[in-house]
Amino acid sequence: MAVVRNHLVRFLTGPGTPSRIAPQTSWEWKERFPELSHLLGAYFHQDFSHEYSSHKExxxxxxxxxxxxxxxxxxxxxxxxxxxxxxxxxxxxxxxTLGLRVAPPRGVRLRQWLVDVQGIIAHHVQG
Known part of the structure; x- marks a missing residue:
């Protein structure tokens, strides 16, 4: 019990290192990246063009x-x-799988767009 307790305490108090192994199922992807799933699925969905005039909006x-x-x-x-x-x-x-149903802005690769989104949000958080 003491061994299990120590593992549980470490797990609950320390932010573990994220696994470098990609999730395998849709559930695993959404469980591992819940807020990114919210961002992509709720704002960049199949009806995106009916609600927004741009990715920035x-x-x-x-x-x-x-x-x-x-x-x-x-x-x-x-x-x-x-x-x-x-x-x-x-x-x-x-x-x-996380909900993205639109392409990034014209001329921007997905990886770069996500880096840009991350930078915009980080800049906003910093004030």
Missing amino acids: ALDDYISGVSPDDLRCVTQEIRDFLGLGESDQQLKEAAA
Whole structure:
């Protein structure tokens, strides 16, 4: 019991290092990246063009509608998501699993767009 207790205490008090292994199922992706799933699925969905005139407008709507803690969380999740080292095709499939249903702005690759989104949100959090 003492061994298990020590493991539980470490797990609950310390922010573990995120796994470098990509999730395998839709549930695992959404469980591991809940705020990124919210951002992509709720703001960059199949009806995106009916609600927003641009990617910037959708991102601004997201930023204005969530807490600063959620903004910090999504910046970390984007960093972890991109850190999985997935190929561009795997990244596209993973983003679709998280709810992304629109292409990034014209002329911008998905990986770069996510880096840009992360930077915009981080800048907003910093003030």
